[in-house]
Amino acid sequence: MGLIVALDSYERASDVVRATCGIVDGFKLGLPLLLEVGAERALELRRFCSGAFWVADLKLADIGHVMVAAASRLVGGVDAIIAHSFVGVAGALEDLKLFLESKSTKLILVVAMSHPGAAELYEKLLDQILDEVAPKVGPWGVVAPATRPELVRLTRRKLGPSVKILSPGVGAQGAQPGSALCAGADYEIVGRAITASEDPRRKAEAIRVAQGRALERCAGGA
């Protein structure tokens, strides 16, 4: 039953990390925050909760050379880095995977997205991404949207039990806590619902409780 907090603004980030450390499993550093203060200062946030799982959400989508250069600013400071599967393997994800392996950093691939426009394009490649790209690249984890539990289920079915599934979209984007976990995800990613809350710790605890209840219901129903 996993919960990761998405941090997209530096302003309250250290307060949120301190308040929710021990309650949540990890933190996701978003591109807006990384651009705001640069990688070095962003990585210093880890000192407020060093044992948690830290992810850099670069959503890398470039040729291998550039993705490796971008990732090199963050390896050592985070446990995992997120890239897009749609850039393909040759000359792109194969280079990034090799580099991250050499730096003991996990690769997480976006396989599907949560917004309406994703159905127009990204989803058309979903079978190819799940059947060809992901098996070839062998990521530690993948990102699939909590707002589309059927895509989470499909991802779990196709990629098997060992790959981790991280699901954004819980909270402000509309998915209920626990809904992605019930569909087979390992972690739900929650941003504004926690970071914009007046009491991030209490909010995170409430989401934990809601996740537990949802899991009891769906396990009972199964």
Add this chain to the structure above:
Amino acid sequence: MGLIVALDSYERASDVVRATCGIVDGFKLGLPLLLEVGAERALELRRFCSGAFWVADLKLADIGHVMVAAASRLVGGVDAIIAHSFVGVAGALEDLKLFLESKSTKLILVVAMSHPGAAELYEKLLDQILDEVAPKVGPWGVVAPATRPELVRLTRRKLGPSVKILSPGVGAQGAQPGSALCAGADYEIVGRAITASEDPRRKAEAIRVAQGRALERCAGGA
């Protein structure tokens, strides 16, 4: 006959900008550089050549909310921002376009990429990107690879004369200077061939000359 220098590392960036200012048309700030020092310090490079055309190559590929937050770190400091067309319009590029318009910042969309893996996935959506996504979003410019001149020609034919075409892949990635211009591009983007050169100014001048010669040849042949 356009030439833009891609800056992906901060180390020599200010020297390269100073050396090539007046020779080239613009500079592209890559994600590796932006992560390295943060947006604010990266934007200070502009003072070494303020009249040039400055582009932030974020290759944004996220939901609208996050792309807008990332872009907000750079608007005011650059003339244009690059995003991926494959994320689609609804809930993604429509939000970014509106935001950038409100900040008088140009939107540039990647429509195709230069590495081998791009043929596996991205290119399968090329017709849809050129026929539906680009016309709906109405970007100021698009990115199409110099290494694939047939894609540059197709992009020009489908999107018409008013959209700007920027073509990376000249130099280290293998395309000859002028090859993309001959195929219909407005700007060629050159990175390492200039930034890693011992004499960036002379190298930029040599590329200008090579571009001119190539254009004479292809115009003569047309």
